[in-house]
Amino acid sequence: MRLPARLFLALFLLAAAPWARAAGYPDHPVKLVVNFAAGGPLDLIARLIAEQAASRLKQPVIVENRAGAGGNIGAEYVARSPKDGYTALVSIDHLLTINPSVYKNMGLDPHRDLVPAGIFGTTSQVLVAHPKLGLKDFRDFLARARKEDLTYASAGLASPGHLTFELLKARTGIRGTHVPYKGNAPALSDVVAGHVPLAFVASTNTLPYVRSGALQALVTSAATRNPQLPQVPTAQEQGVPDFDVQFSQIVLFPAGTPAAVVKTWEGLLHDILESPEVRRQLDQMAVTPFWADSARTTAWLRDTRARWDALIRTLDIQ
Structure with missing residues (x-):
């Protein structure tokens, strides 16, 4: 069966686009919750994402800070928010890789109650x-x-x-x-x-x-030198074995958010990181641009949590 010319063109453009919006999304402002105080590195990254996302989604993207309890308060707020794609969390990965091993009661199970759209960068x-x-x-x-x-x-x-x-x-x-x-x-x-x-x-x-x-x-601490501090060696270069410590910045949604919306943000983060201006700003903040889709982010979190959990158990941190 032959497709009508207009439908064929629409499907071709959709497939060729680096990312595509979920149907009808968004039709009103999106909120990005930062689970640390305003003015810090994570807050600056979130505001950069918000600015870039707003220009692409053609809707305001608002940053709201909800700090406290090592990031748990903001995360719990997002996890309890409507699962419609209009409230997302911008967090450091330690919310999912360290906090579950340290806090007896986080107020949420971040692996069950949140779903990652992707990693945006590492520090x-x-x-x-x-x-x-x-x-x-x-x-x-x-x-x-x-x-x-x-x-x-x-x-x-x-x-x-x-x-x-x-x-x-x-x-x-x-x-x-x-x-x-x-x-x-x-x-x-x-x-x-x-x-x-x-x-x-x-x-x-x-x-x-x-x-x-x-x-x-x-x-x-990373395996490669920091471009902003090129004269400073890495621990591995100095003979420290198996030492590559980086913390990632992740965008997450409440579990149960439509997969199409999560996919929209997955591709959106990739598209934002393709911008030379964004990369320049991240470089000035000593943030390494690094994109991972939802599946790779989940694997990153699993592997990183296993490493920190072993150390936390040894140190008996609670």
Whole structure:
């Protein structure tokens, strides 16, 4: 049976498009919930996604911050929202890879109550030291940390900085006493002031301090160097085995959201990341553009959770 010319053309254009909207979606504004405070790295990424998505969807995309409980409060709000595709969550992957192993009651089961549309980017951690430590480089740090019990700061128990440092301890046999803070800002502030000498901190937050000389960058946690800190080696380059720590930024919807809507955002995220301007902005934020569809995101979360769960059990963090 031959298709009418107009129908054939419509199907051809649909197949050729990098992404296609679900029928009739969206016909009113979409809300992106960020489960951390405004002004942080995740919030900046969410607002970039919102701006780009709004221009493509031809509807406003509004960012709303619902912080607290390590991201659980915002996640629970989204999980309980209508399953119509008009409320989504922008989160760091630790909501699904770390929190389930740490919190006795998260208020939700993120693997059951949320469905990922995809990964948008990844961020690494940078081990920074106050200059008063007088370290030459990362190898000098390892030598000192095997002899001395140095203290290090983090945003709190089971935060990315805490677990990254503990993983480094497990891989190298160094020592180190954890000093937890209530958030990245106060932790980094005390490292800059010299009250605590060390910390693993998200690359985005360290750039101005490293560039000004207020902090010394010793090593990055990812398998590849950070383009914004090209002079800083990776832990693997310095001989630390099986060390590739990155945290991803993920867009998720309430479980039960129509598959066509999730597919729309899956392709939309891919399309946004194809923009040179978006990549330039992410580079300035020390975020590595990285897209994964829903299925690959689910696999990423499963594998990453297994690694952190083993470490958390060893450390008995609750």
